[in-house]
Amino acid sequence: MANELYYTRRKREDLRELFRGSCTAVGQRAVLARKVFSAQASNLRSNEREKREDLNLGILRQATTDGAQLILNVRRESTVIMENDTRAYTFDAAGRLVGVFLDGKNYRRSLDNRILVKQSGARKGLAGRLRRMLTPAEVHELETRAYAFAREILARFATPLDAEFRDALAWIDTYDAARLERERVQFQTLYRPVSILPPDQYLALYLQATEGCSYNECSFCGLYRDRRFHAKSVAEFRQHIENVRAFFGDGISLRRTIFLGDANALMLPQARLVERFDAVNAAFEIMPRNLSGAARRAWADAHPIHFHGIYSFIDAFTTKRKSVQDFAALAERGLRRVYIGLESGDPALLEFLGKPNRPEDVIALVKHLKASGVAVGIIILIGAGGMEYQAGHIRETANLVNALGLDSNDLIYFSELVDYPGSTYAEYARQAGLHALSAQEMQAQQAQMRAGFVLGDAKHAPKISYYDLREFVY
Numbered sequence: 001m002a003n004e005l006y007y008t009r010r011k012r013e014d015l016r017e018l019f020r021g022s023c024t025a026v027g028q029r030a031v032l033a034r035k036v037f038s039a040q041a042s043n044l045r046s047n048e049r050e051k052r053e054d055l056n057l058g059i060l061r062q063a064t065t066d067g068a069q070l071i072l073n074v075r076r077e078s079t080v081i082m083e084n085d086t087r088a089y090t091f092d093a094a095g096r097l098v099g100v101f102l103d104g105k106n107y108r109r110s111l112d113n114r115i116l117v118k119q120s121g122a123r124k125g126l127a128g129r130l131r132r133m134l135t136p137a138e139v140h141e142l143e144t145r146a147y148a149f150a151r152e153i154l155a156r157f158a159t160p161l162d163a164e165f166r167d168a169l170a171w172i173d174t175y176d177a178a179r180l181e182r183e184r185v186q187f188q189t190l191y192r193p194v195s196i197l198p199p200d201q202y203l204a205l206y207l208q209a210t211e212g213c214s215y216n217e218c219s220f221c222g223l224y225r226d227r228r229f230h231a232k233s234v235a236e237f238r239q240h241i242e243n244v245r246a247f248f249g250d251g252i253s254l255r256r257t258i259f260l261g262d263a264n265a266l267m268l269p270q271a272r273l274v275e276r277f278d279a280v281n282a283a284f285e286i287m288p289r290n291l292s293g294a295a296r297r298a299w300a301d302a303h304p305i306h307f308h309g310i311y312s313f314i315d316a317f318t319t320k321r322k323s324v325q326d327f328a329a330l331a332e333r334g335l336r337r338v339y340i341g342l343e344s345g346d347p348a349l350l351e352f353l354g355k356p357n358r359p360e361d362v363i364a365l366v367k368h369l370k371a372s373g374v375a376v377g378i379i380i381l382i383g384a385g386g387m388e389y390q391a392g393h394i395r396e397t398a399n400l401v402n403a404l405g406l407d408s409n410d411l412i413y414f415s416e417l418v419d420y421p422g423s424t425y426a427e428y429a430r431q432a433g434l435h436a437l438s439a440q441e442m443q444a445q446q447a448q449m450r451a452g453f454v455l456g457d458a459k460h461a462p463k464i465s466y467y468d469l470r471e472f473v474y
């Protein structure tokens, strides 16, 4: 086989550039791969870290005589194996399949061994994407194909891989679909289900300090109906951290942040909360805040395996007693951003939804958080209350968002109302004679709300994005 072999070893930045260059023409594949490559290294045990720090990252590219382009990109946190524009398989450093791009479709695999497939739909934008969960038989077939592909591609490289590459890819002979299925059982003993994360936290390391929601009665929300609220003792939580670490193994390096679950872990009394933050800090290295430029790079070089911070959901009704000093103490321990289910700024709609806070509670909470140096992610429920509440929802939500003093550290998410089987929302809506919004009407509602935002210039305004509960897998 008269192959042309490019063997490249470079520093991380050079590699990223090189990979970008190789992908500019391949559309979605590049998007998928960049998403994985941008993941930051995270923490490992010291003996593991020593091993991983010595890993020399590299890309192998090879053109075969039949015109195929093979690319093998081995990084600390992941390996991507690609052929042409049509196939890309991504594995974490332990060897678990995490993502696939195949024939124009993106597949995301969860740790409980489900696979979500997404592709563009007739309706434009993220909200119009088509998605479905593969059946167990399809999951098995795709995973079997992925590992067979990885072995085949490695065998097609003309020059034998050197020892470092072989070490980094040792999983190739030990992972298969059956092992991923066994891990599903392990994963399910580790967590009550990981029900949801904000989209920017999909690659977080999830630590379940509490289970469920202490309120659990909002009519539109079925995320935690399957469990009673439970706060782990600090001993239980420390054990949970160790179990999580053992489960992830080398694959922990794909995780860039820590997310403290479930729905309202931050409602714990301050002293207990500080204990749990201290437990996280004892186990993992968290980048100090306010580092930038050279100081940030120097810290990252000195701590090649680290997390960017701790993140969590918060609500405006269980945290009324928390002061600026309380949040500042958590910020000192790594808390960087919290996500608030605002849903709406309209008090009448909040009451209809069964959300037990008033708009002014959210204003007070955000004020405390931002004064303590913690950023916020605000989640707005599009379509809530149907046509009947629409005018008030648009007007009052825009007014409330404008009163929060958001900046470029903050996020705004639009999340469409998703009805779940047997929801109380559906029953209340039926009784109230509400008319649900169509997909186009939801889009129009978002657009009208955005038109009412006054958020400053592009440089200082929060990012606005779309949040679809149906696309979440962990």
Ligand code: SF4
Binding pocket: 213, 214, 215, 216, 217, 218, 221, 222, 223, 224, 263, 315, 341
């Ligand atoms: S929306 Fe939030 S507060 Fe309401 S039930 Fe769901 S998790 Fe709990």
